[in-house]
Amino acid sequence: xxxxVAANFKTNHTRASTAEYVRALxxxxxxxxYEAPVYLFPPATALDSFETAGDIRVGAQNAYPTVKGSFTGxxxxxxxxxxxxxxxxxxxxxxxxxxxxxxxxxxxxxxxFKERGFTIFYCIGEPLEVREAGEEAVRRYLVEQLEGIDTExxxxxxxxxxVWAIGTGKTATPDLIEATHAVIKRLCDRPLLYGGSxxxxxxxxxxxxxxxxxxxxxxxxxxxxxxxxxxxxxNREK
Ligand code: PEP
Numbered sequence: 433x434x435x436x437v438a439a440n441f442k443t444n445h446t447r448a449s450t451a452e453y454v455r456a457l458x459x460x461x462x463x464x465x466y467e468a469p470v471y472l473f474p475p476a477t478a479l480d481s482f483e484t485a486g487d488i489r490v491g492a493q494n495a496y497p498t499v500k501g502s503f504t505g506x507x508x509x510x511x512x513x514x515x516x517x518x519x520x521x522x523x524x525x526x527x528x529x530x531x532x533x534x535x536x537x538x539x540x541x542x543x544x545f546k547e548r549g550f551t552i553f554y555c556i557g558e559p560l561e562v563r564e565a566g567e568e569a570v571r572r573y574l575v576e577q578l579e580g581i582d583t584e585x586x587x588x589x590x591x592x593x594x595v596w597a598i599g600t601g602k603t604a605t606p607d608l609i610e611a612t613h614a615v616i617k618r619l620c621d622r623p624l625l626y627g628g629s630x631x632x633x634x635x636x637x638x639x640x641x642x643x644x645x646x647x648x649x650x651x652x653x654x655x656x657x658x659x660x661x662x663x664x665x666x667n668r669e670k
Pocket of ligand 1: 440593601630
């Protein structure tokens with residue numbers, strides 16, 4: 433199976449710069465002969481149906497479980513369908529910890545978009561204090577983050593993203609990733625990405641970890657040259 437690579441722009445890039453990014457990414461993928469899908473999660477204002485030669489799939493970083501309605505500041509199915517978007521990120525730690533999404537709400541969102549056949553990138557990962565409390569504490573925390581989630585959903589892509597490694601420059605070691613991925617794989621046998629300060633300098637060793645099926649990349653994906661450098665590595669190592 434080819435590795436799954438996904439870019440999370442978070443609150444970066446405009447509509448114009450996203451369009452330019454997609455153009456440059458597509459051109460670069462063509463140059464590299466990169467044929468596997470690349471998932472891109474731009475901010476909601478930059479969602480669009482891009483015409484590309486390469487397999488670039490645009491998803492939403494977030495959406496509310498509704499077709500449309502009175503949910504100020506949110507987007508729903510109607511806004512996604514306008515651009516043919518059928519992929520959504522659910523459970524990202526920034527939504528859980530900064531925006532206060534509870535496990536029950538995350539599970540409700542998951543079920544709603546699953547019902548509509550979306551590909552769901554579902555993120556789980558422990559904060560530092562849980563990691564410091566040891567392996568069993570981490571396992572229990574991850575089990576709780578799977579509560580209410582259909583772990584057998586065929587369009588589910590899992591992402592293990594330790595909170596202490598996101599946007600901090602601190603990457604989990606290959607041994608830690610391998611051990612935690614083994615725990616998660618026992619709970620959910622779906623493709624499992626690692627996310628947390630993945631960058632050109634470490635993507636090869638991360639993707640070489642047994643049980644790591646790809647990478648969800650934040651910061652290092654925002655510059656298209658950095659993203660292409662990672663895709664070049666993925667192509668070389670496959
Ligand atoms: C993320 O936000 O999903 C992420 C992995 O971010 P970063 O690569 O910046 O750690």
